Amino acid sequence: MPRLVMKFGGTSVANVERIRNVARHVKREVEAGYDVAVVVSAMAGKTNELVGWVKEANALYDGKEYDVVVASGEQVTSGLLAIALQEMGLKARSWQGWQIPIMTSDAHGSARIADIDGSGISEGFERHKEVAVVSGFQGVHKETGRITTLGRGGSDTSAVALAAAIRAERCDIYTDVDGVYTTDPRIVPKAQRLDKVSYEEMLEMASLGAKVLQVRSVELAMMYRVPTYVRSSFDDPADPKLGTLICDEEDIMEQQVVTGIAYSRDEAQITLRNVADKPGIAASIFVPLAEANINVDMIIQVVSDDTTTTDLTFTVPSAEYERACAVLNAHKNEIEFRDLQGATDVVKVSAIGVGMRSHAGVAAKAFKALAEKGINIRAITTSEIKFSVLIDSAYTELAVRTLHSLYGLDKA
Numbered sequence: 001m002p003r004l005v006m007k008f009g010g011t012s013v014a015n016v017e018r019i020r021n022v023a024r025h026v027k028r029e030v031e032a033g034y035d036v037a038v039v040v041s042a043m044a045g046k047t048n049e050l051v052g053w054v055k056e057a058n059a060l061y062d063g064k065e066y067d068v069v070v071a072s073g074e075q076v077t078s079g080l081l082a083i084a085l086q087e088m089g090l091k092a093r094s095w096q097g098w099q100i101p102i103m104t105s106d107a108h109g110s111a112r113i114a115d116i117d118g119s120g121i122s123e124g125f126e127r128h129k130e131v132a133v134v135s136g137f138q139g140v141h142k143e144t145g146r147i148t149t150l151g152r153g154g155s156d157t158s159a160v161a162l163a164a165a166i167r168a169e170r171c172d173i174y175t176d177v178d179g180v181y182t183t184d185p186r187i188v189p190k191a192q193r194l195d196k197v198s199y200e201e202m203l204e205m206a207s208l209g210a211k212v213l214q215v216r217s218v219e220l221a222m223m224y225r226v227p228t229y230v231r232s233s234f235d236d237p238a239d240p241k242l243g244t245l246i247c248d249e250e251d252i253m254e255q256q257v258v259t260g261i262a263y264s265r266d267e268a269q270i271t272l273r274n275v276a277d278k279p280g281i282a283a284s285i286f287v288p289l290a291e292a293n294i295n296v297d298m299i300i301q302v303v304s305d306d307t308t309t310t311d312l313t314f315t316v317p318s319a320e321y322e323r324a325c326a327v328l329n330a331h332k333n334e335i336e337f338r339d340l341q342g343a344t345d346v347v348k349v350s351a352i353g354v355g356m357r358s359h360a361g362v363a364a365k366a367f368k369a370l371a372e373k374g375i376n377i378r379a380i381t382t383s384e385i386k387f388s389v390l391i392d393s394a395y396t397e398l399a400v401r402t403l404h405s406l407y408g409l410d411k412a
Contacts, residue, residue, distance in 0.1 A: 003125070003168040004034040007136065007159035010044040011176040012233035013077050016084075023084040024237035025174065026131060030090060035125040037132040037166065039159040040081055042073025063108035067138075067149045071097070074135035074155070082133045091130035095121065097147070102139035102158065104148045111139060111148035112216070113157065116165035134162060153214030160217045164224035171221070171228045172243075173213065178232035179244035180205070180212055182409040183261040187400050190410040194259065195242075198249040201259050201352050204386045208350040209264030213246075221246060249354055257355035257362060258407035261400050264348045265393065267297075268321035269378060270314055272328070274338035277303055277310040284334045285312065292327050294320045297348075298379040298390055312337075313379060315390060318344055346378060347396045350388040351403055363387040369406045375399055 006029065008022050022038075029036050042050075050070045054061050078094040085092035100120060104111035121132040136155025139148050150157050156173060163171035178193060180202065185191040197205070199222035206215045212230055221228045231243035249255075275281055289296055299314040316324045321344055328340060356362050363382060370377060370389065375398065379390040391399055404410060 001033060001035045001125070003037070003166055004029055005037045005039060005159050005163040005166070005168045005171045006174060007039040007155060007171065008041065008174045008233055009155065009176070010041045010046070012174055013040055013042075013081070014044040016080065018233075019077070019080050020084050021237065022081060022174075022233060023088055023090075025233065025240070026081075026085060027088055027090060028237055028240070030131065034169075035129075037121055037134060037162055037168070038081065039134045039136040039155055039162060040074060040077040041136050041155040042077055046073040046076075064144075064146050067108045067147050071135070071138040071147050071149050074137050078133045078135040082131075085131055085133070091128055092133055093124065093130055095132055095134045097135055097138035097158070098140035098145075100134070100162075101142075102161070103142050104139035104150070106141040106144060106146070106148065108146075108148055110151040111141070113139060113150070113161045113220075114142075116161055118162065118165035121162075122166055134158065150216075151214075153217070156214040156217035157220060160220045160224075160226055160228060163226045163228075164220065168226070171226050173217075173228060173230050174233035175212065175230065176232065176234065177212065177230070178235065178241055179230050180210070180246075180260070182259070183400055183404050184263070187263075187397050188261075188404045188410075191404070192409060192411075194244050196245045196247055196252045197259060198252060198354055199246060200249065200385055201354055202246045204350070204352040204383075205260055205262050208262040208348065208352065208386070208388065209266075210260070210262045218246070255355050256353055256407070256409070257359050258351045258353035258403075258409065259355070260352050261403045261407075261409065262350045262352060263396055263400055264350075265396070266318050267315050267346050267348045267390065268318040268324075269343045269346050269390065270316060270321070270324060270328070271341045272312045272335065272337040272339075273341065274309045275312050276336045277308055281310075281335065282312075284331065285328070288327050288331050289316070289324060292323065294324050294327065298381045298388070300379050315346075315348070315379065345393045346390055347393045347399075348388050348390050349396070349399045349403065350386055351407065352386040353407075354385050356385050356387075366403055366406060369402050370399060373398055373402055375402075 136158040
């Protein structure tokens, strides 16, 4: 029988009635002839509550015990869904990450999946015809035997990895939206739901601010070529919509030049003034930041007229801004900068589309449109299928709407 992995997020399992609704979605697929594995998140708000308890117990908590606590949210959901499925007359059992097992690294709180043994779940399909209800977000480190968690959104990653491990026909990610949109409908009411998005485009969207899927889950879907749907759990289980398919670029017949507009408020800008323009200076700036696990994104260098000094501007996650400034000030003598200036009231707006590969002037068109709206661009980065601009946060909605209309996405 064909196999299917279904994943349900926190809002989809927020209470027992919603868990029963999830069970109806699962029953539909079982009756359609699928062997089904369901991956579930913790009930909405539960993980935040558990994290709060950990911090209340000890602000300098042990990461191993943190994972034990926060992984319990998914355990509750998996047990409740298995009970709901049994009540509907289906065979079902819950699986914790360590029971499968889902092997991970030992980076507690942000572990990465190393291997999944899907044989136990496959045996349950073949011998018992039972639905496997899997606790998402969690695994186990083989050498220590300790429970690990995969970081925020980790249940998406669990689902895609499991789909690859059991060779599922596809992976359906159920959430509180009915697919991937050309941009945030809260900002642009004319935003359109996309029928299909390529893996590469979705990867860029996820990394540039779209909250629909965790970046790592898209990476795995692309690596193992797992067709992945984003669907709404709030559709009528008897008449669900297809949602958005994330697939190979070759599977998309008509490709827009620009597929979507994303934005991220999680940005902070740092500028180092009058840095000595000589070999090794860039390393003296970015190596200490890397050693402090601070990710740097946009980088712009402007050499002064006398060619002896330069101004260097770059961005870091806003949550890391204070720490980044402290690291740089601690290395001021090595870097030899005169002033450090920063801003946290900035936003990164990005346009993504595989069609950019074969069309010239896509970014230039945007720069002109933003200028006509009086929006100043602080920094720019580009790649083969996207470009991003850093602007003042006050212009976020205007910039997103301008670009959305510019590339014809209002009527996509």
